[in-house]
Structure formats: C-alpha cells, structure tokens
Amino acid sequence: MDLSAGVNPEPSLSPQEAADAPRGETAGAQTLRRGLAVLRLLTRVGPGGLRMNEIGRRLGLAKATAIRLTLTLVDEGFVIHDRATGAYRLGPEAFAVGLAAEPSYELQRLAAPLMNALALESGDTLFFTVLHGDESICLSRAEGDFPIRNQLVKAGDRWPLGVGAGSCAMLAALADADIDAILARNAAQRLAHYPRCSDAAIRALILETRAQGYCLNPGLVLESSWALGVPVYDRHNRPVASISLAAIEPRLGAARRAALGNRLMQASRELTQQQLGRPQPD
Template structure:
C-alpha cells in the first residue's frame, strides 16, 4: 500500500475527515505548483515573498510555508542579499528529464529566429496540451513596439490566440465542440470577445486559407497570425505564430506572412523526418 503524503497525514492528524484531508492535500500541491509556475514565468531574477503571495492571492503565512518547503526540497533557491526566490537545481533537473519530449521546440528554434529576423515581429512556439495551449518560447524581432501579452510558460484556453486557434482548427469538428464546451467558462471570464461564434468563424477562415488571423480578439491593438505544426502521424501538436500591432498587419502583409509561416511549419515537419535543413528554399518575409 502506498504511504500517505505528509500533507494528507498532517490533515488527518488535525481531525479532518479523510475526503476533506485528501482535498486539502491536493490544494496544497496545487498551490506549491503555482509557486513554481510563477517563478518559471518571471525569469531568473525571481520574486520576493510578498510579491509571490500577492500574485497568487495567498496570505503571508501560506506563501511562506509553501515557498520554504520548496526551498527545503531544492526546487527553489533564496537569495539572502536581494530577498528574492528563484528556481533551484531540482526544478532544473525536472526540466532536463522532460526535455526529450520537447525535441520539436529545439528543431523550431532556428526557424523562429529566422522568422523574427525577417519580419521584425515577435514569433511564438506553442504546444497543444489537452484543452489548453502552452507557449514554450518567444523570439523577438527588431521592431521597437513588441508584443508583451504572451510570455514563455503562459497557458491559454485552446482557441484563444492565433497559434492556439490554428491548432484547434486542425482538429475534428467533434473535438472542437468538446473543447469549446470545456473551456467556455474560462473564456467568458478572461477573454469575453473569444466567444464560441467568434472562434468558430476563425476556425472556418483558418481551414479555408491555411493560417489563422486573430484580429485583436484578445487585445484590441495586438493582431496575430498562426499556423499548426503536425507530428509524424499527422496530428496537430504545436503552432508557430507571429504577433504585431494592427497597423503592421494589413491584408497584403497578412497574406505574405501567413504563407511564410506555412512554409516554416512544413520545414519543421520535414526536419522531424530528417529531410532538410531549416531555411532551405524558404521565401523571405515582408
């Protein structure tokens, strides 16, 4: 029999019923993972304790308990000089263990750099995960006004955003209906313009033209173009997308960039099969 977790044992000892104790343990685990996810998103500088609590909506004692436990286990490091907490060696080890699953991202990196260099805009690599999309990386172009809406590690309901919607459009109609039903509440709360009707219209347009154009549904001033990336079995698993201010994505440039992203996706799929090097025979972006 598996030994009960420390959190579960503590909760039972405190007199909670078994069912509630299990819920308390799950809640503690989720909160601890939320701390790790937050530190992943903010980068190497980390955050001070009061900021961790504020961003996650935790009271001071809970934030301290969770974060210090993560420090004790090596998942978080504390800098005594700055007072900041950042990811520790155990988090790095977990990342290394998971890294082989992200071989596609490594293959995409030079293509992402080329697209950002050619277009001057911000390029994103996103993966499909259940009813969500997760941004794994972003590559900046040299245009001075940059998209700050999406950062590596951010999670979005599938269908919200150009890359996310491009992946959704590559699924079956039945899968789309199921996913939209499951993430409807989150979309309504966080992205009110991303209604079922709006997303279904984007899905139809994406299927017709081969790329998705999100006309500022998430943020009015930020438009984006995205295409799906398929695995060796023809299943949509990722997307490449590009975001820019609306004035940079007029009809002609949208079409040119959409086709350029389609070429990049095809290149990436060819790289999975070991057929050619990135950048070969690719048209220039505009």
C-alpha cells in the same frame, strides 16, 4: 513600445484555481496543487523571482500558506532564497527536472532556427507554443527589430485553447467533437478574462483557418495587437504545436498577412519534413 500596457497577464495563471481545490479533492492533493502553482508562477516571472508577499498575492494564498509551501520547496531544492534581494526563484532541482523533460521538446529545438529566420525577415515577434490539454503554453519567442513589439506573451504563459492565433490554429486542426468539448470546458475562463474570444468569434476563426491554412486573430486578445498562426504537426500528423507572428494592425494589411501566412505554413511543412527525416527515439 510595450503592447501589453493596460493588460494584466496574471489571469492566465488562474490564481483562484491555485487557491481553491476542486470539490472533493483531498487535503494532500490540494497542497500539491498549490505547491505546483508556486513553481509555475516562478517559472513565468523569470530569473529575478518574487518576494514572498508577491507570491501569496498573485496566487490568492494566505500568508501562512504561501510561506509554508515556498519554504518546503526551498528545503527540497526546487526554490532558492536570494537573501540579497529577498526574492525566491527556481532552484537546482527545478533545473534538473527541466533537463529530464527536455528531450520531449525536440520540436521546439527544430523550430528555433526557423523562428529566428522569420523574425529577421519580418521584423516582428514570433512565438512557439505547444498544445497541452485545454490550453496552449508558450515555450519560446523570437523578436525582430521593429521597434513596436508584442510583450503580452512570454515563455511559460498559458492560454485557454482558442485564445490567440497560434492557439486557435491548433484548435482548428482538431476534430469537431474535440473542439466542442474544449470550448465548453474553457468557456467560463474565456468569458472572465478574454470576453472577445467568445464561442462565436473562435468558431468563425476556425472556419477561416481551415479555409486559408493559417489563423488571423484580429486583436481579439489585445486590440492593438494582431497575429497570424499555423499549427505544427508531429510525425503522425497530429497537431501538437504552433508558430505564430504578432504585430500591430497596420503591419498586417491584406497583402502582407497573406505573404506571411504562406511563409508560416511553409515553416510548418519544413518542420514536419525535418521530423520525418530524423530517427525515432528508442
């Protein structure tokens, strides 16, 4: 069963931001921003790619602009055109960039065995997200065997910080002044796309998270999907990522969510210890 039914995941892509440059931005910067939006979109849709008209539609771009940007990316090797399907998908240069950046995501590699174990133990869906500015980005997921699964969040999806259990757990681990500034900056996006994730709702979750050590999101993003999340810290005790678990509400009764919350906190502590036990990169 797909829990994402009736929920449009595209708003997390901020298509209007991709189409409209900030006031005062140069034409070159605007073109770069839109080209990166094409790459970001193709990253999120997976290996099947998208046809040209769908790229333009999802990003709110004029047809001529979508064609120009995408074909430039094809010329440079960041995108390839599958003539059999007509779709455009990521090319070898995008893969090379990913390989170059991959050492920066050692924490994700360390977390993978823990996430797989938790998915096997719980039967539910686990997510690993990282903190990036005012957003959280899902890097990976691990699925348990319970037949009703959360399909709302996929690798590559971005969410305003505070939206979702893992995202809110990271936000709660920041200083109060940083929380105030972040909520002010992403207030409009939350109001437009996640109206139940109001300042008051998120601040209440922050207080609960700090008191119990894990965040419980009671269906604020998707009513039928509840989630638990914990922050993950780097070797300097800074919140940089999160592990979260999503399930339907009946599977997260008080006793089970307390047990799973404690298990998530244990996994976070294990990750911290693993980092401390590894040599620092040169």
